[in-house]
Amino acid sequence: MPDEAFRSQLQAEVEAWGRDGIVNAGTARRILARYGLAPGEGESGAAERGRLSSVIAIMGAVLVGLGAILFVASNWQQLDRVARLAVLAGALLAAYIASAVARHDHPRAAAALVLAGTGIFGASVFLVGQMYHVRIGEPTLMLFWAAGALPMAYAATSRPSLLVALASVLSWYGLVLADAGAWRGPHGLVAVAYLAWGVGLVGVATIQETFAPTRPFALATRSVGLAVTLLVLFVLSFAEMWRSAGSTLTVLPDWVALSVAALFGLAAAIGAVVLWGTGWSRPAVAEIGGLMLVAVALDALILLHPFAAPEPYALIVNLVAAATVLWAVLLGISTGRESFVNAGLVLFGALVVARYFDFAWALFDRSLVFIGAGLLLLGGGLALERSRRLLLARARRVEVSDVG
Amino acid sequence: MSVRRPIVFWLVVAAQILGILAFAGWKEMSLRSGQEVVLETVPVDPRDVFRGDYVVLRYRISEVDCSAAQGAVVYVPLQRTGDVWGVGRYPPTSLTYEDAAERSDVVLRGQVTRSGGATCDVAYGIESYFVPEGTGREIERVWGVLKVRVSVDGSGNAMIRELILPDS
Numbered sequence: 001m002p003d004e005a006f007r008s009q010l011q012a013e014v015e016a017w018g019r020d021g022i023v024n025a026g027t028a029r030r031i032l033a034r035y036g037l038a039p040g041e042g043e044s045g046a047a048e049r050g051r052l053s054s055v056i057a058i059m060g061a062v063l064v065g066l067g068a069i070l071f072v073a074s075n076w077q078q079l080d081r082v083a084r085l086a087v088l089a090g091a092l093l094a095a096y097i098a099s100a101v102a103r104h105d106h107p108r109a110a111a112a113l114v115l116a117g118t119g120i121f122g123a124s125v126f127l128v129g130q131m132y133h134v135r136i137g138e139p140t141l142m143l144f145w146a147a148g149a150l151p152m153a154y155a156a157t158s159r160p161s162l163l164v165a166l167a168s169v170l171s172w173y174g175l176v177l178a179d180a181g182a183w184r185g186p187h188g189l190v191a192v193a194y195l196a197w198g199v200g201l202v203g204v205a206t207i208q209e210t211f212a213p214t215r216p217f218a219l220a221t222r223s224v225g226l227a228v229t230l231l232v233l234f235v236l237s238f239a240e241m242w243r244s245a246g247s248t249l250t251v252l253p254d255w256v257a258l259s260v261a262a263l264f265g266l267a268a269a270i271g272a273v274v275l276w277g278t279g280w281s282r283p284a285v286a287e288i289g290g291l292m293l294v295a296v297a298l299d300a301l302i303l304l305h306p307f308a309a310p311e312p313y314a315l316i317v318n319l320v321a322a323a324t325v326l327w328a329v330l331l332g333i334s335t336g337r338e339s340f341v342n343a344g345l346v347l348f349g350a351l352v353v354a355r356y357f358d359f360a361w362a363l364f365d366r367s368l369v370f371i372g373a374g375l376l377l378l379g380g381g382l383a384l385e386r387s388r389r390l391l392l393a394r395a396r397r398v399e400v401s402d403v404g
Numbered sequence: 405m406s407v408r409r410p411i412v413f414w415l416v417v418a419a420q421i422l423g424i425l426a427f428a429g430w431k432e433m434s435l436r437s438g439q440e441v442v443l444e445t446v447p448v449d450p451r452d453v454f455r456g457d458y459v460v461l462r463y464r465i466s467e468v469d470c471s472a473a474q475g476a477v478v479y480v481p482l483q484r485t486g487d488v489w490g491v492g493r494y495p496p497t498s499l500t501y502e503d504a505a506e507r508s509d510v511v512l513r514g515q516v517t518r519s520g521g522a523t524c525d526v527a528y529g530i531e532s533y534f535v536p537e538g539t540g541r542e543i544e545r546v547w548g549v550l551k552v553r554v555s556v557d558g559s560g561n562a563m564i565r566e567l568i569l570p571d572s
Contacts, residue, residue: 085428089421096417100410121420128424132431133564135532136458144427148420155409155416179515179527180475256475 007035008157012215018336057112058160064095064116081131088124095120099156114152115160121148122164139175142168154213159220166224170197180256188241188302189260194232195295196263201225202291203270206284210277223339229291230324230347236298237321237351239314239358242307264299268292283335290327294320321351333391341391345384352380435563438555441482441489441510442568443530445550459533459543459567461552464490465512466531470497470524476516478526479560481508488551497524501560513560530554530562543567 014031017023023031079087099113122145129141146168153162173193177183182190205222208214235241271288278284297320300306307313328344331337356376360368444464465480468491472478481504483492489510498504504511514526530552535543543550551568 081428081432085425088424092421092424093417096413100413117417117420121424124424125427128428128431130458130534131428132435133530133533134431135527135529138529144423148416148423151416151419155413179517181517181519182475 008216009212010035012209012212012218015219016209016215057109058115060112062116062119066119084127084131088120088127092117092120092124111156111158111160114156114158115164118149118152118158118161118164121145121152122168137175137178139172139179142172142175146172153217157216159217162217162220163224166201166221170194170224170228173197176259177256182256189256191232191236191241192299192302193260193263194228195298196260196267198225198227198229198232199288199291199295200263200267200270201228203267203274203288206274206288207270207277219339226328226339226343229294230328230343233294233298233321233324234347234350234354236302237314237317237354239310241302241317242310242313264295267295283331286327286331286334290331294324294327318351318355321347325351329391341388345388345391349380349384353377431563434557434561435555435565438557438563439510440565441484441554441556442487443552443554444488444490445552457534457536459535461531461533461550463528463530463552465526465528467523467525468496469522470495470516470519470526471522472497472499472516472519472524474516474519476519478514478516478524479504480512480514480526480528481505482510482512483508497526504560510556511560512556512562528562530564533564533567543569 011032014023014028018028095113095117099110099117102110102113125141125144125148129138134141146165149161149165149168152158153165174183174190177190177193201221202225205218205225208218208221271292274288275284298317301313301317301320307316325344325348328340328347332340332342332344353373353376356373360372445461446464446466465482468480470478476499478497478499479501480497481492482489492508498507501511501513512528514528516524517527518525533552550570553565553568555563555565557563
């Protein structure tokens with residue numbers, strides 16, 4: 001039986017071959033099915049059971065980690081400081097030893113135990129903080145968690161641990177901005193900062209794809225970057241955001257603006273490296289260039305504050321959002337990346353529901369608004385799902401015809 | 405999951421455990437070696453005092469005269485009056501530790517959380533006090549007359565040693 005490192009490497013390679021047009025979707029599935037990585041004909045049931053066992057194992061790991069931490073937390077006062085540290089270090093070590101023992105025969109359980117270890121590490125950081133009365137919302141604790149989770153993600157090829165690390169880093173930066181008062185006043189700056197994180201992470205994902213050891217993490221990193229960018233775009237699509245932009249930025253200390261500028265510089269540099277590194281390939285230009293265009297357009301709306309009223313701001317930002325939906329779906333179809341099609345359609349659905357409430361709330365009786373919203377969700381959801389399947393089928397056909 | 409090299413995996417495990425121990429060791433050192441001061445709290449809205457298993461503390465020195473921007477780091481020289489410490493000679497804040505240390509032996513490092521005209525709200529990192537489950541209500545009952553024993557290290561960082569209840 002091939003070892004896990006080979007399987008993980010193969011999965012990433014086949015995904016890259018598919019994107020580069022070396023193999024079509026059917027061939028890719030057959031190669032993966034040969035090594036038990038994707039369902040072949042008649043194997044979908046086994047794959048489903050595998051996914052189910054992964055989900056159950058991860059849920060079990062989360063419950064074990066939570067239980068251990070709750071046990072320690074509820075008996076906190078009865079233990080002295082050395083005993084508390086011994087319990088935390090012991091729980092951490094036990095999770096990783098169990099993971100190492102299960103690695104060969106039960107790889108899914110081993111992966112879940114690595115995630116549990118990453119969770120116990122984070123909880124330990126916060127419990128030590130609690131032991132010394134470190135204030136609630138202290139950003140460095142989140143950074144500490146990320147600093148432990150990130151190397152573990154790479155050492156154990158654990159995508160869930162990478163997601164924990166990315167979430168911790170994004171939370172750390174949010175808490176730093178909160179300390180500077182950025183959440184209370186000019187939310188626009190927060191949006192600008194997270195746009196830089198989103199674009200930067202998608203760029204990092206493209207770099208990860210070019211190196212074999214980091215290739216298995218590219219999909220998770222790209223998904224987080226794309227989700228952050230589209231979430232910011234959705235938040236900015238509300239007319240109220242117009243009021244938070246412009247002159248209010250000046251009340252923040254210089255280092256906040258400098259850190260956001262540095263983030264954007266870094267994101268632009270990563271984008272440039274990616275484009276240069278891929279020889280300005282069309283998919284890379286469409287992906288990185290498109291995202292950067294979206295980010296620059298939104299930054300201009302927030303930082304330059306060109307409109308004197310919220311209505312033209314709302315119109316323009318929603319046009320940018322519509323263009324982004326189109327970009328994500330077309331890019332998904334042309335590159336065979338289902339995640340882009342899905343993300344584009346989710347953004348479209350969220351925008352439609354949000355604009356419906358914007359317009360209908362003031363015009364109609366509330367009961368009618370909710371009935372309308374329910375019908376919109378039912379009808380719109382079915383229509384979106386049908387469109388999604390058609391678009392994904394088309395993406396697969398495009399991929400096959402390109403190869404043929 | 406696939407472990408790239410077992411040695412790298414175990415090195416990361418060791419680094420995580422050592423990191424937690426080092427974090428605790430650093431805090432313990434700061435707690436033991438810092439200068440002890442007692443600060444007075446001021447009453448806050450009782451609904452905000454106890455959230456879960458910790459108490460939100462607001463001190464007399466949490467609001468000071470200053471014109472620093474929101475988010476700026478400031479240093480507050482302290483002066484002893486009786487058994488408690490409060491804001492020292494005017495001006496009450498400095499932008500560097502050295503400047504503040506010229507006016508007092510005990511200096512607190514804080515971050516401006518609200519800047520409004522001539523006064524600022526300053527957070528010193530000692531605004532949360534964790535309590536055993538279910539004891540928050542007892543603290544609420546004596547709220548307004550609390551004192552907090554704090555340890556201050558050579559860079560102005562403060563840590564809570566204990567909460568001094570009226571009858572202790």
